[in-house]
Amino acid sequence: MSMRELVAALREEKGRTLGTLLGLGWGIFAILVMVSFGTGLEELLQHKAANLGPGIAIAFPRRTVLPHEGWEPGRPVLIRREQVESLPAQVAGLASISPEFITFDRLWAGDRVVRVTISGVAPAYAALRTWRVESGGRFVNDVDAAERRRVVVLGNRVKDLLFGREPAVGRWLQLRGNRFLVIGVLAPKLQDSSYSSEDQDRVCIPATTFEEVTGDRFVDALVYRAGAPGNQAQITRRLREALARSCGFSPRDEAALQVWDTAAEARMRSYTFLGLNLMLGGSAVMTLMVGGVGVANLMFIRVRKRTREIGILLALGARPRSILRGVLGETLVLSAAGGLLGAGAAMLVIVGVGVTPLIEDIGVPRVSLPTAAVTVGLLGGVGLLAGWFPARRAAGLDPVQALTE
Amino acid sequence: MTMIQLDQVSRHYVNGTRRVPALSGVSLKIDGGEYVALLGPSGSGKSTLMHVIGCLDRPTAGVYQLDGVDVAGLDSGSLAAIRNRKIGFVFQRFHLMSRLSAWENVALPMRLAGMGLAGRKARAAALLERMGLADRQDHRPHQLSGGEQQRVAVARAVANRPPVILADEPTGNLDSQSGAAIVRLLEEFVAEGHTLVMVTHDLALSRRAGRIVRLKDGCVVRDP
Structure with a gap:
């Protein structure tokens, strides 16, 4: 299924698609904002502490x-x-x-x-x-x-x-x-x-x-x-x-x-922030998971609505594996769109806060490379997981029954 | 040369705890280039037989050989390849992709076979022209009449030049004039050497076939 067909198909599910994208986007937004503000605050405190004397x-x-x-x-x-x-x-x-x-x-x-x-x-x-x-x-x-x-x-x-x-x-x-x-x-x-x-x-x-x-x-x-x-x-x-x-x-x-x-104090502080970031990041990851459930739900609905089309594709010679890949691909495209939405909103907030006087007290929020990599990985993982079960259902459809839908 | 050979093919469905036989020991041999009508009342198993021949369904017993290949041992990927290359389906309900234009529908089997865009576009255009739909290439199915939709479906069925065309009540949803046109088009492909198996319960239509196979209760009752 091409991109054009996917977009056309998703327009028929406008409300549900939008909700799903927002759900995923919110998860990504939460992860990026929480962890970036944690990182910014940690860096500010580290900087201030280093001005007393680094590691003295x-x-x-x-x-x-x-x-x-x-x-x-x-x-x-x-x-x-x-x-x-x-x-x-x-x-x-x-x-x-x-x-x-x-x-x-x-x-x-x-x-x-x-x-x-x-x-x-x-x-x-x-x-x-x-x-x-x-x-x-x-x-x-x-x-x-x-x-x-x-x-x-x-x-x-x-x-x-x-x-x-x-x-x-x-x-x-x-x-x-x-x-x-x-x-x-x-x-x-x-x-x-x-x-x-x-x-x-x-x-x-x-x-x-x-x-x-x-x-x-x-x-x-x-x-x-x-x-x-x-x-x-x-x-x-x-x-x-x-x-x-x-x-x-x-x-x-x-x-x-x-x-x-x-130095011992700085070590303590970095542990505290690690804990804080894990906790905040963890709860944000939960939000992302909930978004993932929304994606899985949307994909199940898509597969059910497209059952006859999948039957036709199978009759014309599509391999079950390519049906599987198609549904997974759609899910990943959806996930990427939701992720971009959330990341864009998060960057607006992060960059926006970074130019206000607030930064003297809370630091400059910053998305570190590992944070970005982990976030992209998590999004991909959630997308794959959300797509896997609907994709399996689609690929396992009996063509004869699917055609009678 | 034998194209389709069934030996004692049976197909049962399990409905709860009951075993419902749809085909019971059907033996049938169809040569390449034959024009066969499958006739029988509803529930006689003719659709199931069509699905087995088209590799959409597998027999629960018996041997089915298509073009000399026993399909029982093939995995789902190989069956898909057979459906793509050796079988062309024409359905009663047309079964076109509603979001694709006429030419994209015709090109779909070629796309699944891995043909390039330019090649499939050219062949789809040629086929649609042959079907008298040269000016309908970019129309979506809902913009076409029933007869036109079925002609698109016929073009799609022959897109990959399959040796076998399976038509499941191709005129069932059409008025008699459009239906006759579809049958004439299908017969053109028989003349070109394709094997045509057509399910129908239209007696007049079946008489045009070179051979009529009658089914009843999952068995062949008459095969002259």
């Missing part, structure tokens, strides 16, 4: 809770910058680490003043915590650290508060009576998690400078990342052991060094 862990020294070598619990864990700097030599597999001193203080630019989080960090901090500096500026470097230079990199909102739209690099600030040269401004970024404050409200100075200006000798955090993504937990254990040795706390004392592992 942050360790905060706290107080001991276990007695250790004669010491009572409740002692503060005190870690110096030099101890942090010696860790790469002790912990194999530690790719990058930076100490971080944190304080909250006033920053003056002429007669303007803001209260901000001030972080004293090593140059490695920029890569660890995704501090991309706007062009024309730079982050803290090794020379700054070695010479304890009075230089500062501003979070973009700090810069806006102090300088408005004017350029900040090259300007001078006052911090605890010291003059600091602005060497860079953070490029704006999306961030959904933080400690102390968001990076736009934070300024960075060299850790060595921080020590000299504040007199503080003990770091508030250690930011680090394993070389290979999989073994961060192992690196964290070795790092805890090394610090336990040099600071005198029990290596079993989890509370003495509180660790926030964003």
Whole structure:
């Protein structure tokens, strides 16, 4: 049966065909929309999390809770910058680490003043915590650290508060009576998690400078990342052991060094989204199955209505197998039409939402290649299954009886 | 040369638990080029015999050989090929495809045989012209009179040049004038060497055949 004949035949069943196409299309629409929105949201959260620092862990020294070598619990864990700097030599597999001193203080630019989080960090901090500096500026470097230079990199909102739209690099600030040269401004970024404050409200100075200006000798955090993504937990254990040795706390004392592992968090998140997508996708697949039942029903009706025609075809020498193929082919064409309908509607929604401001909160919905492939496969499978039984009935018709219809 | 040979062919239908015999031990031999009328009251088994000869139905007992081939051992695909190449059917109710034009109906057996579009279009046009329907090629069946529809069906029956034409009461739904025209057309093909087996209960019509086979209660009662 040619395409023209199929279209002509389906026009006689306009209502039922339309309903069937809508049923299938709705299933495809549901799959694509649900999974694409899930994918978009997951990518947004991943992007935001990566802006805190892709795959980093942050360790905060706290107080001991276990007695250790004669010491009572409740002692503060005190870690110096030099101890942090010696860790790469002790912990194999530690790719990058930076100490971080944190304080909250006033920053003056002429007669303007803001209260901000001030972080004293090593140059490695920029890569660890995704501090991309706007062009024309730079982050803290090794020379700054070695010479304890009075230089500062501003979070973009700090810069806006102090300088408005004017350029900040090259300007001078006052911090605890010291003059600091602005060497860079953070490029704006999306961030959904933080400690102390968001990076736009934070300024960075060299850790060595921080020590000299504040007199503080003990770091508030250690930011680090394993070389290979999989073994961060192992690196964290070795790092805890090394610090336990040099600071005198029990290596079993989890509370003495509180660790926030964003890699483990990201893994958790990807499992959550996998589960969510499977659930949403699964319920959408059910919708598609219901659409498939509609297709099977339509094809049964078609076969019944065409019984005499099938009888004629058999009498003229059509093979039962070609009758089977014909009905299956019709079903697949129908399924493809329904699928195109649903995919078109889904793309309208997906692309439409992708250009609205909503994307800042829900991400840019996106149909990934595997999603598209699985959807096409599912549609084909449903079409074949829906066509198989009517096709079998058509091919098994007794020509003599079919001709008397 | 024997074209159709039936030896003790029977066909039973199972109706619930009852076995209903439609054909009981029919033996018949028809040579190539013969013009045979199958005559008998309704329920005599002549349609069943026609279906068996046309390979639309299989005998439950006995041997049927078409053109020297025993059809009992053939699978459904091979039977389909035989129906396509060796048999041409003309039905009482025309049985044209309502959505196809006249020429597409004629071309259908050629399409099923795998002939190319240009070839089947040309042959369909030639056949329709011979049937006097040159100006009706693109008409759909519902735009044609009964006689015209049956002429399309005759053209379709001979499209693949089958040796055997089976006509099942071909004039049953036609007025006498149109019916006579159809029979004359069929007889033209007999003259060209086709074997024609025609089921009828029109006595006058059957007299035109070279041989009359009478059936009653599933048996051949007279075959001169």
